[in-house]
Amino acid sequence: MKKQTKWLGAAAIAASFSLALTACGGSPSGDGSDEPAEAQTVEGADYNPVDRDDMQQGGTVVQAIGEISPQMNAMHSDGQVDTQTIWTWYNPQIILSTPDGEAYPNPAYISDKNVEEVDGNTVLTLTFTDEAEFNDGTPMDWKTIENTWIANNGEGDYVPNSTEGYRNIASVEQGETEKQAVVTFDGTFAWVDALFFNVVHPAVDTAEKFNEAYLEEANPEWGAGPYAIKEFDKNARVITFEPNENWWGDEPMLDEVTFREMDDTAAMNAFRNGEVDIAGTVQSLSADDLEQIADMEDISTYRAARAATNLVELNAEREQFADLETRQAMFMAIDREQITDVMWDGLDYTEEPAGSLNLYPFQEGYEDALANAGWEFNVDEANQILDDAGWVMGDDGVRERDGVRFEGRLPSFGDDPLTEARGRVVQQQLAQIGFELELDQRAPSEFSTTISEKDWDLVMLGFSSSDAYGVMWMCQLYCEGSGLNLSSTMDSTFDERIHQVEALPTAEEQIPAAMELEADLMAESWGILPLYSGPHIMAAKDGLANLTPEPYTGLDLFGIQPVENFGWAA
Numbered sequence: 001m002k003k004q005t006k007w008l009g010a011a012a013i014a015a016s017f018s019l020a021l022t023a024c025g026g027s028p029s030g031d032g033s034d035e036p037a038e039a040q041t042v043e044g045a046d047y048n049p050v051d052r053d054d055m056q057q058g059g060t061v062v063q064a065i066g067e068i069s070p071q072m073n074a075m076h077s078d079g080q081v082d083t084q085t086i087w088t089w090y091n092p093q094i095i096l097s098t099p100d101g102e103a104y105p106n107p108a109y110i111s112d113k114n115v116e117e118v119d120g121n122t123v124l125t126l127t128f129t130d131e132a133e134f135n136d137g138t139p140m141d142w143k144t145i146e147n148t149w150i151a152n153n154g155e156g157d158y159v160p161n162s163t164e165g166y167r168n169i170a171s172v173e174q175g176e177t178e179k180q181a182v183v184t185f186d187g188t189f190a191w192v193d194a195l196f197f198n199v200v201h202p203a204v205d206t207a208e209k210f211n212e213a214y215l216e217e218a219n220p221e222w223g224a225g226p227y228a229i230k231e232f233d234k235n236a237r238v239i240t241f242e243p244n245e246n247w248w249g250d251e252p253m254l255d256e257v258t259f260r261e262m263d264d265t266a267a268m269n270a271f272r273n274g275e276v277d278i279a280g281t282v283q284s285l286s287a288d289d290l291e292q293i294a295d296m297e298d299i300s301t302y303r304a305a306r307a308a309t310n311l312v313e314l315n316a317e318r319e320q321f322a323d324l325e326t327r328q329a330m331f332m333a334i335d336r337e338q339i340t341d342v343m344w345d346g347l348d349y350t351e352e353p354a355g356s357l358n359l360y361p362f363q364e365g366y367e368d369a370l371a372n373a374g375w376e377f378n379v380d381e382a383n384q385i386l387d388d389a390g391w392v393m394g395d396d397g398v399r400e401r402d403g404v405r406f407e408g409r410l411p412s413f414g415d416d417p418l419t420e421a422r423g424r425v426v427q428q429q430l431a432q433i434g435f436e437l438e439l440d441q442r443a444p445s446e447f448s449t450t451i452s453e454k455d456w457d458l459v460m461l462g463f464s465s466s467d468a469y470g471v472m473w474m475c476q477l478y479c480e481g482s483g484l485n486l487s488s489t490m491d492s493t494f495d496e497r498i499h500q501v502e503a504l505p506t507a508e509e510q511i512p513a514a515m516e517l518e519a520d521l522m523a524e525s526w527g528i529l530p531l532y533s534g535p536h537i538m539a540a541k542d543g544l545a546n547l548t549p550e551p552y553t554g555l556d557l558f559g560i561q562p563v564e565n566f567g568w569a570a
Helices: 081-088 142-152 207-212 264-272 287-292 324-332 336-343 379-388 417-431 444-452 470-478 492-502 507-523
Strands: 005-008 060-065 095-097 103-105 110-118 121-128 169-174 180-185 227-233 238-243 256-261 299-304 308-314 399-401 407-413 436-442 458-465 528-532 536-541
Touching: 060 081, 060 264, 142 169, 142 180, 264 287, 308 324, 324 379, 336 417, 336 528, 407 417, 407 444, 407 458, 417 436, 417 458, 436 444, 458 470, 470 492, 470 507, 492 507
Parallel strands: 060 256, 407 436
Antiparallel strands: 005 458, 095 103, 110 121, 121 180, 169 180, 227 238, 238 256, 299 536, 308 458, 308 528
C-alpha cells in the first residue's frame, strides 16, 4: 500500500489477485423480463455507519482473510493488503481518514497537530497524549516518529513499502516535551497529511529487526490499541483479538474478533453456514456469489466504489519481454472490455476505463494517462510490431525469436471461477499474437511468496490505495527500486523525473505534472497495464456496523475508522 499503494489480492492483490468481482451491462435486469438492465456505476462508500451510542457492547465477529502473510510488518515491502488488515487490529491508529480521504489525528493518540512553514521549510508538529504508550509500556513520543522516519526514509538496509514523504524529511526532533515531535521537511512539502498512518516501535531500531523480526511473528508487545492478540495459531492460520487491558481510549465494542485464512469458495461456504459474519472479505462478491446468498435471511448487501486497480504486470527479467516493443505488443493484444464483460457479468455495473495508477476517475485532476501514452487495443498492429521485432510465427501458432519461444506462465491464486475465467480470456487473447500462456493455479497462501520472489512471467493482481493522495506515491509505482512495480522496466531517469514533480511546492502544481509524466513513463516502460477497478461488494449479517475499518480495502473507500467502533448495532 498510505496511498500507500499495496498489492491487493489473494491477499494483497486481492485474494485471488485483486479480483474485484464486479459486473458489466448485458446481464438480467432482475425484474422478470429478458431485457438487459442498464449498467450502473457505484459511487462513494457504503459501510453501514452507526454512532457508538447506538451500538451494543459485546459480541464476536469472525471474518475470512485471503492470507495471514509471512511478513507481518505492514510497512515492509513484502507486506500487502491483508498484512495491513491484521496489523491494524493490534497496532496504533494514530491517523484516521474519512471515506472521502480527509486525514485527521486520532484523539486517543494525538492531542495536537500543527503544520506551518518556517524559513521556507514545512514543519509538522505532533503531540502525543499523556496516556499513549505501547503494550510493553514504552511511551509514544518523539522517538516513535523519529524511528518511523528512519525506517522509511530509504537510507540503510531497511526495506520499506515506500519512502515517499519520509525521504523529504530533514530532521525529527523533540519539541517542548518528549511527547512532542517536530518534523522538519527539506523545503516545502505538499502531502504532510499522508504520513505516519503507521508507526514503528522504538525497539525496532535496526534494519535487521525491521526486515526480519516480523517474519511469521506478530510481536504484540510492540503494538498498541483497543485490541490485543488473544491467540495466533500459525498452523491453522487463525488469529484472534480481544480487548486490550492496557487500552486507555473508548471501549472496544466487541469481545472478540477472529480472522481465518480461507480461499474464496471456503469463505463463501462458511458465510452460508453461519461460520463467518461477512462475505466478500477475501474477494468482492460476484453475481454467482450473490445468487448463492439470495435465499439467506437476516443479511444485508453493500456496494461501494473501490480505491484499487486490477492490472497486468510483465516480468521484463524474462528474455521474451526484454524489449519495449514486445511488451507494447503484448498489452495491445489485451482486450480490457472483454475481460470486464466476464468479471462483471450479472452485476449490471459499468465504469470509466482505468487509465492511471496515480488517481481514480472520480478524483479531481484525473487524466487517462494510458490513452495519452498511445495505448489502444489493436491485435493487427500488435502482430505487425512483433513481425518487425523479429518474432516469427511457428507452425504451432507460437512465435519464436533467436531460439526463444514466445511463451510464459500466469499464476492465479485460489479457486474462484471468475479468476479462472479471466485467465482463460487473456490466454485466448494472447494466442492471437502467437503467445502461448500457461495458466498456473496456486493456493492463496502462496501469493506473497510467489509475488516477492518473482516466480511469474505475467501476473494479474491489484494495487489498492489506503488514502487519496495518489500523486504523492508515484515513485512507489514507477521508480527503479519499487517494491510494488516488479516489472523491472524502470530506470534511474524515471526516478529523477518523478523527483522533479515532487519538488513542486503545491498539490495543485504536482497533480497535472504527474499525470503528464505518467503517460510518458507508461510509453517508455510498458510494464504495467491497468485493467479496471470495479465496485467492492460485500454481504454481512444484519446489524454489523462500521464495516471494514482498515486501510486499503472494503466498503469505506479511503476511510480508516477506529477499530473499536466496529461491531453490532443495538
